[in-house]
Amino acid sequence: MPIDEDPIVRVAARGEGVTQSGRHVPLAAPGDRVFGDGSLMPGPHRQVAPCRHYPQCGGCQLQHLDDAAYARYLVDRVEGALKGQGLDASIRAPYLSPPRTRRRATLHAERRGRQVHLGFTQAQSHHLIDLDECWVLASELFALLSPLRGLLAAQLPQSGRIDVHLALVDQGVDVVLHGRLGEGLAATEALTAFAQRHRLARLSIDDSYGAEARWQPEPVTITLGGVAVPMPAGAFLQATADGEAALIAGVREAVGDAPAIADLFAGLGTFAFALPGKVYAAEGAREAVLALQAAANAVQRPIFTEHRDLFRRPLTVAELDRFGAIILDPPRAGAREQAGELAGASVPRIAYVSCNPSSFARDAKTICEGGYRLDCVQPVGQFRWSTHVELVAAFSR
Structure with missing residues (x-):
């Protein structure tokens, strides 16, 4: 290797390649070689970006990575966030949504x-x-x-x-x-x-x-779990249908066959309608709660809703312990207050869905300090070629 050659070894959180010496290089892929004069020799994980607007368009940041490098990036983001909180867990191979599926x-x-x-x-x-x-x-x-x-x-x-x-x-x-x-x-x-x-x-x-x-x-309407749910204008919807299915599969695995489940930050019922048995669904957006309840009533599903601000009024330990499993799907800020209550609960299983590895890792540390074990994490790349990372994690006591 030439004395001034510095290989790219990973991709940083914002999408820049990072060399062995710690230098950040925009639009570099793992395996690329950077020289002292700033020139770059493409490596095995670089691909030709398919879109003519890349890299000017901010819709994508990672089109220059092949699928293997993109998947590795997703794992690294989750792994780095967990290590920053002193945690370790089994991280599965990421699920990647195909191109042109953003709905x-x-x-x-x-x-x-x-x-x-x-x-x-x-x-x-x-x-x-x-x-x-x-x-x-x-x-x-x-x-x-x-x-x-x-x-x-x-x-x-x-x-x-x-x-x-x-x-x-x-x-x-x-x-x-x-x-x-x-x-x-x-x-x-x-x-x-x-x-x-x-x-x-x-x-x-x-x-x-x-x-x-x-x-x-x-x-x-939007069909969730086979149920047509009224769709308020501009309401939250998982970015891709297949990414939604991957998250649901992870949640189902995490909660198992619990007869009563609490779905917190439930939205329109993405997970509530995908689960058998009784479900308590709490959500802070009033229109979403009304839509979820109307759909559940129409098909006579045992889903019980509450319009509740879980940041200001999280479920207490006593309320949590009424359930066999808990699902959390908070916004990017995470669920600091609810995680604190969960740490003191005895509910046996938790599924945590997140769109922010940093806030997830912070909350995971709180939950684990209460005696839970972080069993596994499934990254999901719904936002193809972006630095946006989603995941579903399973905790057990």
């Missing part, structure tokens, strides 16, 4: 002269990348981008930017436009005509006062 996304739109640009923002910038192609969005979502540019060309003001939230639901594509658009009868008729022409499931406008449906020919 929800929030894009941005802005006017530039007579044209409207629509896409993700550039990495570490507010500059908007106008998408001509996308290797992560489901084809049904990407097919709407060009028509949406035409609609927004007549609706957007001369300056400013709006967010465009897209989601695949049972009836087709659900669209929420966040921001101020044109007013008056002509603008309203144009929105309705667009929704009809493209057979949207729903078209809503949220001008900071909440989403208002402007077109909804029938109730919008």
Whole structure:
């Protein structure tokens, strides 16, 4: 090896390659060789990025990695977070969602002269990348981008930017436009005509006062565990259907055959509807709780809901001990308060679903200090080629 050669040995949390000497190199892959003059020799784990917008588009950060290196990155993120808290666990091979399967996304739109640009923002910038192609969005979502540019060309003001939230639901594509658009009868008729022409499931406008449906020919639902659940506009949905299935499989394995389960941060019921037996579902978002309960009532499932802020009012030890298993699926901040209560509980099994290895590891340490064992962790790469890492972990007492 030349004296000035420094090989890339891993990928850091933000996606840079890290050399043996600790140097961070943007867009480098494990096995690449970096020389003293800054030049780089590609290694065995580098691939040609499939998308023409990479690496400018911030929607992806890791398209230059092959699947083996991307999977290793996911494992390293989880392993590093756990080691930072003094924990060790069996980490399984990651599940990777295929390209072009993302069923929800929030894009941005802005006017530039007579044209409207629509896409993700550039990495570490507010500059908007106008998408001509996308290797992560489901084809049904990407097919709407060009028509949406035409609609927004007549609706957007001369300056400013709006967010465009897209989601695949049972009836087709659900669209929420966040921001101020044109007013008056002509603008309203144009929105309705667009929704009809493209057979949207729903078209809503949220001008900071909440989403208002402007077109909804029938109730919008998302099927979870075989049950059609009412879908509030802009509600949380797992990024890919197959990634959701991988998380559900991990949760089922973790909770086993417990006859009564508490699903905390339950959302619309992604896990509640996938489980047999009695389920108590707690969620802080009121619309989600109402949708979950309505769906459970319609099919007579033994799911009992509570509108509860689990950050301010976590389940107590006495409440937790009524169940045979607990499921946690908190937002990125984790569940510090609830983890503290779990540490003192005697419930035999816990499934923890996370989208942030750092907050997960912090909470896992608290739970383990209470006498639980972290049995295994299953990473899930739903956000293909991004630095976003999801996982499901199993704890037992």
